[in-house]
Amino acid sequence: MKRLLTGKLPLDILERMLKRYSLASSKGLLIGPKIGEDCAIIDLNGSCIAISTDPITLASDLIGYYSVIINANDIAVTGIRPRWFTVSILIPERDANEAILESIFSYIHRACNELEIELVGGHTEITAGIESPIVIGNMMGVGKREDIVPTGGAMPGDWIILVKDISIEGTAIIARERPDILRAHKIDEAIIKRATDFIFTPGISIVEEALFVRQIARPHSMHDITEGGIINALYEIALSSKVDILVEIEKIPIYSETLSFCEIFDIDPLGLISSGAFLISATKEDSQKILKELADRSIEARAIGRVLNRGKGILYIKDRDGNKKKIDAFPRDEIIKIY
Template identity: 40%
Template sequence: MLAPGKIPPEKLKEIVFNRLGTPDERVLVGADLGIDASAIDFGGRVLVASTDPITGAEERVGFYAVNVNANDVSTFGARPKWFLVSILLPENSDEKTLERIMDDLHASASKLGIAIVGGHTEVTPGLKRPIVVGTMLGEVEKSKLVTSNGAKPGDAIILTKWAGLEGTSIIASEKSGELEKAFGREFVKSAKSFIEVISVVEDALTAAEIGVHAMHDPTEGGVVNGLHEMADSAGLGFVIHSERIPLREETLRICKFFSLNPLALISSGALLIASPREKANEILRALAEKSINASVIGEFVGDPTRRAIVEGGSERLLKRPESDELWKVV
């Protein structure tokens, strides 16, 4: 039986990556471990495409769909520009449900300068909640293309904003009554507001302008899974330091309340950057000028079996999460 969340890497290799249709020489980056978008050669420019579903939230699914997919495209150094969306509604949904989703899609796309250019909408038997599946397209000059698999040994690992942002917001929305009793209404309101900073488009384009080796937004499985995916795709290991990982107080308290690991909680809004060591401080300064919090949390190493976290001066193996912590709650 497969666990909820992303399919394990070994199953992707066994079942998915050997069934990819006809090879095409114009595909510069295709489906592989740790790769969240594809890149297709259009001469002097590259088309970058990504697709993701929103399955773990009921509120503001349109907002999540636009931003999560825009994030993936921007990690390639590309500006997201065109969006296609499939909206699957449960039986007995009313027009107001569709209207709310479309309002969110329209507002979110407009804010990022993205055109919604097509898609599909239906009522689907068997669903318990709406599911929105988006496909984002963007473009970048060929010489400025960045990929998820370009990290090199010795690269600094930069994390922008805070770990667990999206998961904190979703849990605060889905479990608001329970959390208000424990922590109060203002606490829950603050935690819900994390949804407003889940875009990493500005983070990614700012860092790419200075020069990076790889970028990746940690979604399902959080920062830990994101690091494993970057390491998988580059054939590397990593060492991170627990005390350097930025976490909001709301995330810490909610995770403690539900016995969750915040580093394995879906983390859209944060961005992992593999930076040449000599450019790390310049990237941090550029992000700070745009009021984007960022920290160097560790480095990539040449040994692919060394994937570790340092806590209290001791280094221990950091295993890949079997599934996102969110699924234990929602």
């Protein structure tokens, strides 16, 4: 049997597992297990609870901070404010000391405090058989049914909007995990320091931006960009919405730090983990309003493509020479190349 690669499951395998083993949907389940949908949405007699879960396995020094923000982002792009957080913390035997626990808990506290989220429970243990800490977060929030924005709601004719630049998270991980290699390639210390702080500025949270968009408009779809970068996030929108999408590559902004780092590690930034940015699918009218309102608040956003038609979830790109071609999803995130 073929050995699977590190990272997310291939979409075709995940889809088979979900079709084969998901139970019949209950009456109150509005959004359940599905490609591209990062939250379950359950109807509670008019109100809805959104529930997300994500493990953090790559970012070692700020793993507690990541665990809150990444899960909060998943909730926020549904149009619901994240409120409550539970967490399971697994510490490898070789790192079992109070200092590492202090670091993880302090960064969980910092992130929760920034977003007014309450830590309501969890589990912590020393675990055999793992090499680095693993933090598995679960986020919850409550909102109105009419506020819900799914990933799979994109419609033909919609504009595709990118909010903030891509690869914020990936750039920060490279700076934090491989500064020695960056220095060996003559990357200036000030650039490494600036990229290290990308976690906080421009930041990997998109909670307030996503909730603001939902407040001023009625987007058909919103989706945060995580593993597999912007290409895989676009694929997830296309597959879950059953539409084909065209994106213009030259309209996707990439930080100079990102480009420099990616060249060193032979990384394609379009497939690099990108928490800190998210995608919107909305009508032309709503898109124009969203772009104007975000610009008025100095939040970077631009239209990068459009939804073409109902289809099988095909993603096309138009390159800098105007050529249109189909592009495949990345089999795993490009960040793996630094390890």
